[in-house]
Amino acid sequence: MPESVVDAAVAAFTAGEPVLLFDSAFREQETDLLWPAAAATPEVMRQLRQDCGGLLFLAIGEEIGELFGLPFLQDLHTDAGLVASHPVLGTLVTDDLRYDSRSAFTLSLNHRRTYTGITDRDRALTTQRFAELTQELLDAGADQQQAIAALGAEYRTPGHIPVCRESPGGFKTRQGHTELAVAIARLAGGVACTIGAEMLQPDGDGALSVEEARAYGERHGIPFLTGADLLDAAGDE
Numbered sequence: 001m002p003e004s005v006v007d008a009a010v011a012a013f014t015a016g017e018p019v020l021l022f023d024s025a026f027r028e029q030e031t032d033l034l035w036p037a038a039a040a041t042p043e044v045m046r047q048l049r050q051d052c053g054g055l056l057f058l059a060i061g062e063e064i065g066e067l068f069g070l071p072f073l074q075d076l077h078t079d080a081g082l083v084a085s086h087p088v089l090g091t092l093v094t095d096d097l098r099y100d101s102r103s104a105f106t107l108s109l110n111h112r113r114t115y116t117g118i119t120d121r122d123r124a125l126t127t128q129r130f131a132e133l134t135q136e137l138l139d140a141g142a143d144q145q146q147a148i149a150a151l152g153a154e155y156r157t158p159g160h161i162p163v164c165r166e167s168p169g170g171f172k173t174r175q176g177h178t179e180l181a182v183a184i185a186r187l188a189g190g191v192a193c194t195i196g197a198e199m200l201q202p203d204g205d206g207a208l209s210v211e212e213a214r215a216y217g218e219r220h221g222i223p224f225l226t227g228a229d230l231l232d233a234a235g236d237e
Helices: 003-014 042-051 062-068 080-084 118-138 144-154 177-187 210-220 227-236
Strands: 020-023 033-037 053-060 107-110 155-165 195-201 224-226
Touching: 003 020, 003 177, 003 227, 020 177, 020 210, 033 042, 033 177, 042 053, 042 155, 042 195, 053 118, 053 177, 062 118, 062 144, 062 155, 080 118, 080 224, 118 144, 118 155, 118 195, 155 177, 177 195, 177 227, 195 210, 210 224, 224 227
Parallel strands: 020 224, 053 155
Antiparallel strands: 020 033, 033 195, 053 195, 107 155
16 A cells, blocks of 8 residues: 555654645645654754744644643733733734634743754754653653753743644644644654744745645655645544
């Protein structure tokens, strides 16, 4: 039986290799280049930075966001106490997204051993160690209090790695890049942490077209799949 695009993507992620993921023509209409966070190296960060052009982000599973108690930033803008102390939060509330009703962003992080946090080496350390720490805590059965203490011992905020937290229910309730990226990591049997960036036109002002993204994948031997491919695969389970 021929290998499906999802099988190819899972095999690549399991081997610590990248995949290309297009969400949908009805959402952001963007292709992301993604790696397992545990496989992040300075070379990986450099390829994301040079070949993509969009924001580097770390997508994490809902269970990981809950383990560390990481808040959705959108919720801070509706917290009565915070808005009372900082009224500007209320004016900047996220209530007009064109492609969704909720933003996935939570806190941004730097590992405490980084210098500025922005170099390829620094961002690789922040990313890879986050995945390692998460796996260690999950394996140890750590509770939220222990996880928060462990995170604070190694990380600070704000940082140069924006973190996006999966919505409850995963991609069955929200088909954003965060949920789709996390789904690939889970299918590959790894910790639900994925590093990626949006691919933009190198000589334009929009997202890289699907055709150009596919061509990039063919040149570099990177599997290309869509959100619909993942949803179909989930429906076949």
